[in-house]
Amino acid sequence: MPRHIPIVLCRNCALYKTALVLGLESPAQEALHEVVIRNHPIEKGQPLFYAGDPVRHLYLVHSGSCISYDGAEPRQVRGFHLPGEIVGIEEMDEERYNHTACALEDGSLCQLDVSRLEEALEAEELIKVQRYLLATAAAHARQLQKERLITGLPNAEQRIGAFLYNLGQRFQSHGFPALQYRLPMSREEMASYLGLAPETVIRMLKKLAAKKWVRVRTRQVEILDPDALQALLTRTPPNLTKIKSAAKN
Template sequence: MPNPRVVSLDKIKVACQNCTLSALCLPLGLKEADVEKLDQIVKRSRPIQRGEALFHIGDPFQNIYAVKTGSFKTFVQSADGGEQVLGFHLPGELIGLDAILDNQHGCSAKALETSSICKIPFLQLETLATQLPSLQHQVFRLMSGEISKDTNMLMLLGNRSADERLATFLLSLSRRLAQRGFSATEFNLSMSRHDIASYLGLAVETVSRLFTRMQQEGLLQVDRKFVRLLDMDRLDELCEKNPHCHGRQLLP
């Protein structure tokens, strides 16, 4: 049995643990030697406690962040102190890519639980990307993926009923967690009902009622933060409904 410490593959594994690889390189593209160079500019960071801010809206833009463990929400404050949640960020996902244009953050980011991140100085990343075409390509891809993600969200909010929104949200979480090796059917919601409601453009009460009803209908099981998806097929059906039909005939 070979000692894993001596093979160069191990370096990739190390980088992966730092989430450098998982976030920036996972969709293939980077050579091993390049991963090493990338790893050198990534800053480690102490754990971030639940409720602690990663950055605030208006902060000067310097780093992008890759979630290593835990989860974050991004949001903007409304006039009366309320929050509009813009997104949730799970392990392996990036935060801060929207700040490049204005050179300052357009939203705030806060930890939903004790989390750890990798800090990537954007200027250094740019410089390195100039030297490594495959890295440049990778960053383009990542940003493109971010745009696609938002586009999908637009479709979700644009023309879908509350049921479809919640189902889509849960399946999105499921898929993203499964991608990281977590269970696709059982997980904890690190965000509050309030956060979910804000994100989906619904009232808190509506989200609460939906959870209750979906449980009664056997679609899922929910206990406080814990969720178990029971009928993935029917949940899928809810998501695939035609935007213009609102899927209202689906439920009794």
């Protein structure tokens, strides 16, 4: 019995917005269809692209979710992509991917043709698209920054808790409930992502549940005390050396 299956409405779809901007500039609406492929279905486990493949499209997750692995082999998990998020935007200006992405569950994607986009930019037509892409890339960098911070927390409980909280925030930013969602990934994938053993992930989930901060039933997550989870991001007392309080001239 599927409860919440997150699906991004097209009016909330980042690529669709871009496509609209693109489309509005061109004489006919049909141009839109040339640039964006909407609702491209994808099955669980199927690859979007492999490391080494040429960069052809931006992919927006419409429903379902994706995982990306560092390099060609699925050794270490590089990141997760939730509905509403764009896969591969940081590779936009590169020739080839240096990672591999595939679907974690059945779902659908929107594709935007990168070379088309490049042409549009060459033609100096679409300042809006440029600004949009820049803002999206910057936002992506901010999310990565958060992920690095989470991954760098000193103990496993903090990492897991902050990870769950961050996932909720990401769901929320695309219109889904922040405090109740279904984990798209396995314990093993979470573990690989965070640099932990799968057993540790399980034990920490249990520990957080024992504190009544979350409720977890296999993949279903309910966040009971978001503030407590967020507080895990702040390390305990030990401060570093103070910033010199000199006023610049």
